[in-house]
Amino acid sequence: MVNESAKKVRKKLLLFIFLGWVLLIIGDRLDELRVYQGAQIAMYTIALASIVLLTGYSGQVSLGNGAMMAVGGYAAALTLNNLQTPIWSAFMMAILVAALFGAFLGLAAARLSGPYLAGTTLALAVGLPAIANQFSFLGGEPGLLFDVGFPPERFGEEFTQYKWYFWIATFIALVSLFITSNILQSRFGRTWKAIRGNSLAAELSGIHSSQMKILAFTVSSGLAGLAGAVLAMTISLVAPGAYTLALSFALVTGAVLAGISSLPGVVLGGFILVAIPEIADALAASLGNQDKLNSYLPGLFVSVLLILSVIYTPNGPGENLRKHFHKKSAH
Amino acid sequence: MIRKTRRRRTWFAAAVLAAGSLLATTLPAHAETGVTTNSIKLGITLPLTGAASPGYNKIGNAMDAYFKYVNDNGGVYGRKIQLIQKDDQYSPQLSIAKTNELILKDKVFALVGPLGTANFTAVHKSVGLQRRGIPSLFLNTGFSGFANKKSYPTSFTILPSYAMEAKIVAQFLKENFAGKKLGLVYQNDEFGIDALGAFTAAGVKFDVSIPYTSGTQSAATAQTWVSQLAAGSAQVVVFFGVTSATAPLLAVAAGAKYAPQWILGSVGSDPLTLQALGVPVAVLNGALTPAGNPSPNDLTDEYVKQFQEINTKYNKAAFDDYVLQGMNLGLMTVQALRAAGPSLTRRGLIRAMEAKGSTFASVAYSPLGYSRTSNVGHTGYYMAVMGPTGDRKPFGGTVMLYTTDSGNGPVVKSNFKRPAMPAKGLPNNS
Numbered sequence: 001m002v003n004e005s006a007k008k009v010r011k012k013l014l015l016f017i018f019l020g021w022v023l024l025i026i027g028d029r030l031d032e033l034r035v036y037q038g039a040q041i042a043m044y045t046i047a048l049a050s051i052v053l054l055t056g057y058s059g060q061v062s063l064g065n066g067a068m069m070a071v072g073g074y075a076a077a078l079t080l081n082n083l084q085t086p087i088w089s090a091f092m093m094a095i096l097v098a099a100l101f102g103a104f105l106g107l108a109a110a111r112l113s114g115p116y117l118a119g120t121t122l123a124l125a126v127g128l129p130a131i132a133n134q135f136s137f138l139g140g141e142p143g144l145l146f147d148v149g150f151p152p153e154r155f156g157e158e159f160t161q162y163k164w165y166f167w168i169a170t171f172i173a174l175v176s177l178f179i180t181s182n183i184l185q186s187r188f189g190r191t192w193k194a195i196r197g198n199s200l201a202a203e204l205s206g207i208h209s210s211q212m213k214i215l216a217f218t219v220s221s222g223l224a225g226l227a228g229a230v231l232a233m234t235i236s237l238v239a240p241g242a243y244t245l246a247l248s249f250a251l252v253t254g255a256v257l258a259g260i261s262s263l264p265g266v267v268l269g270g271f272i273l274v275a276i277p278e279i280a281d282a283l284a285a286s287l288g289n290q291d292k293l294n295s296y297l298p299g300l301f302v303s304v305l306l307i308l309s310v311i312y313t314p315n316g317p318g319e320n321l322r323k324h325f326h327k328k329s330a331h
Numbered sequence: 332m333i334r335k336t337r338r339r340r341t342w343f344a345a346a347v348l349a350a351g352s353l354l355a356t357t358l359p360a361h362a363e364t365g366v367t368t369n370s371i372k373l374g375i376t377l378p379l380t381g382a383a384s385p386g387y388n389k390i391g392n393a394m395d396a397y398f399k400y401v402n403d404n405g406g407v408y409g410r411k412i413q414l415i416q417k418d419d420q421y422s423p424q425l426s427i428a429k430t431n432e433l434i435l436k437d438k439v440f441a442l443v444g445p446l447g448t449a450n451f452t453a454v455h456k457s458v459g460l461q462r463r464g465i466p467s468l469f470l471n472t473g474f475s476g477f478a479n480k481k482s483y484p485t486s487f488t489i490l491p492s493y494a495m496e497a498k499i500v501a502q503f504l505k506e507n508f509a510g511k512k513l514g515l516v517y518q519n520d521e522f523g524i525d526a527l528g529a530f531t532a533a534g535v536k537f538d539v540s541i542p543y544t545s546g547t548q549s550a551a552t553a554q555t556w557v558s559q560l561a562a563g564s565a566q567v568v569v570f571f572g573v574t575s576a577t578a579p580l581l582a583v584a585a586g587a588k589y590a591p592q593w594i595l596g597s598v599g600s601d602p603l604t605l606q607a608l609g610v611p612v613a614v615l616n617g618a619l620t621p622a623g624n625p626s627p628n629d630l631t632d633e634y635v636k637q638f639q640e641i642n643t644k645y646n647k648a649a650f651d652d653y654v655l656q657g658m659n660l661g662l663m664t665v666q667a668l669r670a671a672g673p674s675l676t677r678r679g680l681i682r683a684m685e686a687k688g689s690t691f692a693s694v695a696y697s698p699l700g701y702s703r704t705s706n707v708g709h710t711g712y713y714m715a716v717m718g719p720t721g722d723r724k725p726f727g728g729t730v731m732l733y734t735t736d737s738g739n740g741p742v743v744k745s746n747f748k749r750p751a752m753p754a755k756g757l758p759n760n761s
Contacts, residue, residue, distance in 0.1 A: 033431070033435035033436050036431060036435065140519060140520060141520060141544055142423055142448075142449030142520050142521070143423065143449075145453075145456060147456065161459050161462070235424055235457050236457035237423060237427070237453050237456070237457060239423055241422040241423060241424045241425070295380045295381075295420065
């Protein structure tokens, strides 16, 4: 049995390495804009994984992921700028600080559920990024620079900055998805699912439900923090304007569309979130390119998609597709 | 036989290589990004919507109108200018995203008039303008940090820096308001802090000093500013912020019957925009402001007259300081493109700015500082006083131009005569 699961993990590891290799080759073939968008997809993938873990598995609804990302972004920037440590340590610090913050929040969250928890985390998403305006060491509205540096010279002249971001973001996304998927398939994942299904029944079978909820919050926040640091890398900046309420909502939409409890779905979610502004731009252009239209269409898209998805496919279209295929293969 | 084939292959390869390299040297240089035989693509990021947009949202259209006028009169060496405007809502993060679109998707040749200090700082770093060698002409910000040619070798400023402005206002305060109680309201990013540093260096002490964060300006916050200023009984109040913050400040002060001598920074003192934002016109009467350009209503000025004509035909916007500024940005851009010559490259444009930029015609009264070692545009201001209709006239009747630098240089009164407006507003420089 132990051998069996070890084999599974090894198989998955090989799959992820293969996936990384494919992405590397794809990254070489695309133009710079697409490569940059690739880095953004990787960033969204990590952020969506944190929502899947929290909401899809442990059943806690959080609208405050943008705030957790902000915590991670600022932690990474402060580490890199003040301690001049290598990049990877800045990313580690982002996970650590955001996870600690999440654990703290989890203490409160474990006592709340449903709309109350959503409300609390929503308040966090509104308020937390604005705190940067109150303390000068956080850089106010213009924010702090977050500079991971130029790509190593041995990659050559042709190796652009954005390809470097793409490599880093993709590597981080693959590693974190691999770890997350293992956590979700472990005892913890099953326990969280049990709590989501029926918290009373879970407690009766010996699960310490509030502890496990706090743990879910901690792990999910760590992931969100990491996504926040990757976001900061792609724009070389941490600023309140980067972690808006709109980002939190976009993430929830992405997670719902991708299927809230499906980890592979997060890649689809990432694609959708990057595609929305592109589609909105194209639509605005065809409607006569008015400034107001350009600015507000992406937000409108996100809201409409979320509402439609909740009405017609409560578990997300991704989930429906998966079920459809499962049924087919069962026949 | 085998040996023969091999040798033949080697010869063939050598011949192809030789012919190829010969071709490569005789072929015309590869076309520059954003430039074709009949077009030049330029890009700008600025707030078209959002809290900071009133006023600034007119600049892009004014530039575009001027470019259309030039295009209808033959373009620049036969090339028509296409301007792509992107709305960044004054948010640095959006500026980065939009500039990325301009450079990677629209593939513009250069940026012209990108607006905002924090915005351009972030863009320059994130997008890597310097490493890509992308010319960024006429940054619409007065942050003196951009005057560092080593850090910003492909960028050129146009406005006198906030530091210059503060030094000139400091000199003016000393000459005209010695012994009065002074107040200051400023935006607490590079924009206002630049000015604050210059005031401190000039030895001006403010009795009341109020920083505010960009984006927080509203009637409610203006209420707290006014009560602090009134409590400190400030008699002269200097304001360094954007127009969308000037408006609530003046409106609330008028409501509270608090009427100090206002000195409004050049960035936030456009009368039409102030009026549009609900400031009673009477409040502006007597307010002082450092100004670089003539009044947009001064039809005796050859630049203003020409730009108004172009505006009437191509833009149809109410002609104010922003439209004037946008038109002038267009005029300067066309001169820069002409100076770079018919075979337009990014490097050529930067070299032309360095070599000939200081001779360009511009509506502002002060000299341009461009050179091989300086990327600084205009270097001075005159003090103007606003009338009851929001129009402005030179303080003391005639334009008294002060020039200075962003460092420790003195503030001097200057007799500089600006170049004449090119005939019909169409540059023919080379």
